[in-house]
Amino acid sequence: MYKGADIISALQFTRSDIERLINYAEEIRCIYERGNRLNVAKGKVMFTAFFEPSTRTRLSFQFAMIKLGGAIIDLGPEEVTSMAKGESPEDTLRTVDSYEPDIIVVRHKEPGFAAKAAQICKTPVINAGDGYNEHPTQALLDVYTMWRFFGHIDGLVVGLMGDLKYSRTISSLSYTLSNFRDISIYFISPRELKPREEVLKTLDQRRIHYEFYEKPEDILERLDVLYVTRLQKERMSLEEYERLKGSYMITYDYLKKFKKIPIILHPLPRVWELTPDVDILPQALYFEQAKNGLYIRMALIRTILGV
Amino acid sequence: MYKGADIISALQFTRSDIERLINYAEEIRCIYERGNRLNVAKGKVMFTAFFEPSTRTRLSFQFAMIKLGGAIIDLGPEEVTSMAKGESPEDTLRTVDSYEPDIIVVRHKEPGFAAKAAQICKTPVINAGDGYNEHPTQALLDVYTMWRFFGHIDGLVVGLMGDLKYSRTISSLSYTLSNFRDISIYFISPRELKPREEVLKTLDQRRIHYEFYEKPEDILERLDVLYVTRLQKERMSLEEYERLKGSYMITYDYLKKFKKIPIILHPLPRVWELTPDVDILPQALYFEQAKNGLYIRMALIRTILGV
């Protein structure tokens, strides 16, 4: 990763990229936790273009930029309407690119949109989610959270649970983990919602050990990390849904049945699949995870801006 | 009031809090009216989370923060949609709190929401309206406006008019006024829309003199201040509405019938209850009132940030 780079896919990340970013994030965190403040992005502008609504990711990028001393300009949600009037998102981006922001953060429901945006724009583009395809900065904060807890990524046993087929965080996280040694990935999902072929193929090429499970209880005690994502009713047959729904709801009572509880991560927002009573467990790290997102994005922004 | 305080209810305010804030607001005003500018909030971030739409209050806080040299990040209205997707506002706030803003300003339709937010967040929370319950910073600017006009608050005779039951400005203003000596409050409203029991009880405890009226003409000439709020048709019986509506519309012609016209305040926005022809009267202070909101909020922000 280098100054001016586009961040489109987690497949771009090398092990040393990830390690460097984590170290950088730790340094920045250290400065801010002591109450100090960097002002390195002064005079720089981030443009956030969320063609698909977002709260968490947009705010995380905006806080990261503002805390580095930079400024933000947001496309705004009325764009959704303006789009309806007929302008293509490509024209919108090309125009804004001509205003010369220093970074463009883009989310769009179309897989491949971020790559297209990067082609159109001279400004560095960060993919903040392109449909079911990828969400590379989410994967960075996920592994950063694992690193902070375990002190390493190598050797971790990670369960990824939920709708693995249409989840962009699952593909990006799988790619990111595949840079490390002795990783085991346990995919926990209904049969219809296993990860997409391209994801499994990449793991095969990179010789990552993975297995499939239908229910978390069959594997939970062997996990270091349980990564929970939302399971949408609409994605499965009603029969399948009825059979499995209980297993895909992680509650305090459910977890307490096991001898060993892995750390629990979730990209958030959560709906019913992870209940608030879990929050009191020491293994519940999803709000920590959100906070880690702030620091890793600050590290990424500094890298791309070269400041 | 102190550095890091949450501002949830006007019941928190002591007389000396209010006086100190007013003096502080006057000092800040003096600096800005001479064309100078403070930059004391440089590097600080205010997060504004209006789960219920707002223009005036949100902009007032944003201007106050920006004018002090700070930065703002807004939840944005698309949140309304994002909420519909199922995330709880509690999760949203907890996440944003982890990004460590310096102040969170929150509005929500649920009474008690601001108190809940303050419990969830390490960041100081300011209540910008929680349903019909309270709107403490509005009360601050209301008494600041009275103070600027009369030079004191003690002894004022204040008429509060409109829907007093469901108005958060009425409860917060009553609580705030109750810190002063020899205050008389005349509640002018339809019978069904008298202030809530908890408000009257507090006034009783604090030995504040109050009376009830149904029509402003019965008391208007004895008032120093007429505080007008909106009266919504839906809140009353049709019969009651037909009988009273004329009395709850303050117009130029209506006011001109009286020998003595009190100063007219309104939290704004106004709809039909206060007509634009009143604006030319010297007693029409509601736009002054909005401007006072800027300075008192700047004073409050400085106090909470400790800058």
Add this chain to the structure above:
Amino acid sequence: MYKGADIISALQFTRSDIERLINYAEEIRCIYERGNRLNVAKGKVMFTAFFEPSTRTRLSFQFAMIKLGGAIIDLGPEEVTSMAKGESPEDTLRTVDSYEPDIIVVRHKEPGFAAKAAQICKTPVINAGDGYNEHPTQALLDVYTMWRFFGHIDGLVVGLMGDLKYSRTISSLSYTLSNFRDISIYFISPRELKPREEVLKTLDQRRIHYEFYEKPEDILERLDVLYVTRLQKERMSLEEYERLKGSYMITYDYLKKFKKIPIILHPLPRVWELTPDVDILPQALYFEQAKNGLYIRMALIRTILGV
């Protein structure tokens, strides 16, 4: 044009105003293209109030202000809802004006709204579009783009095409061009959609040569500039629409039939009237035009702020 001026109509612009702004824009561009940066608007606040949705113009003003080191506060789209609750835009502006921004940029669907806003507000107001009436800063960037390409405005032959009756960019551009010598304007539109009487009358008074055409092919080779705007089906009889629609769609193949192709401008957003295959032609200057908007608006902001 001077410090503190309202910018309401292109009729305000004199030849020397325009020339001074263009020179100023070139200077600013030069600084920014060398990677340097002005910080002259530090501590100044621009308030953007788009009562009618906008992307491009709003973002262009926001980028201009931020790049000069200033801050922006936006009314936000929820206002549309808040308006529905009944507050008048006049009250909204009067309130915000009391918060003392340094510039207010306003768009509203009502012709004459910007003039009204300027009367209400002590703050300088820039008209960013008032219904079909005017859009003066768009005209500035249009002539700036012509000047950059040709090195002069005098003597240019300009074709204005589309819905000329209800287009605010057409009236403002016609007024702006009328300050120059030997200008010829060819209005290309369906009969029902010729420019409004007040526009033609001004051109007559200023002795500008103009003619009317129904199809661009009848005049295209004589043009220096073809200024394309959107043609809405709803504005014409169905019969007329069927007869003309082919002529109002500018495509690569259409243009390639001509010996001489003028430069193509468009205020954007485009829909079907200008196809993306035109973008590769060297005459396609509409994205350049958008970028020029950034610099001319920076020049205008500096002039109004006096910084």
